[in-house]
Amino acid sequence: MKVLIINGPNLNLLGTREPAIYGSVSFDEYLKELVSLFPDIKISYFQSNIEGEIINKIQEIGFSFDGIILNAGGYAHTSVAIADSIASITSPVIEVHISNIFAREQIRHTSLLSGKCKGLICGFGLDSYRLAVESLKNFIRK
Numbered sequence: 001m002k003v004l005i006i007n008g009p010n011l012n013l014l015g016t017r018e019p020a021i022y023g024s025v026s027f028d029e030y031l032k033e034l035v036s037l038f039p040d041i042k043i044s045y046f047q048s049n050i051e052g053e054i055i056n057k058i059q060e061i062g063f064s065f066d067g068i069i070l071n072a073g074g075y076a077h078t079s080v081a082i083a084d085s086i087a088s089i090t091s092p093v094i095e096v097h098i099s100n101i102f103a104r105e106q107i108r109h110t111s112l113l114s115g116k117c118k119g120l121i122c123g124f125g126l127d128s129y130r131l132a133v134e135s136l137k138n139f140i141r142k
Helices: 027-037 051-061 073-077 080-087 127-141
Strands: 002-007 042-047 067-071 093-097 119-122
Touching (some): 002 127, 027 042, 027 127, 051 067, 051 080, 067 127
Parallel strands (some): 002 042, 002 067, 067 093
16 A cells, blocks of 8 residues: 655644644654554655645656545645645545644635545644544555
């Protein structure tokens, strides 16, 4: 099983960015832990602050990977283009957010991506990614 995690803008700053919201662990640190929890799954990782690069990556692997875990950051609330790219591929996508977007500013309560994704997991900190991997694993088995 091959899964790609895509993180969007500002998520390269995890561990230092607003630790009260996002925690104090970098994504690279967390990724090592996540990979060790799922030795039977090839987990790859991509991060970009650029919308077009995220779209290119979704299109590049969206027909060959078993699943995508996408934390598009602020683009979740603004990007019709990323939503369209998700709708265009065959790999299932799980949308992830570290914080509970519904407990934050009103602008974050709407995701343009959710309706194109297999599911949405938010509010469990970095553990949201583990929950997404488990969800994909269960979905693929069916």
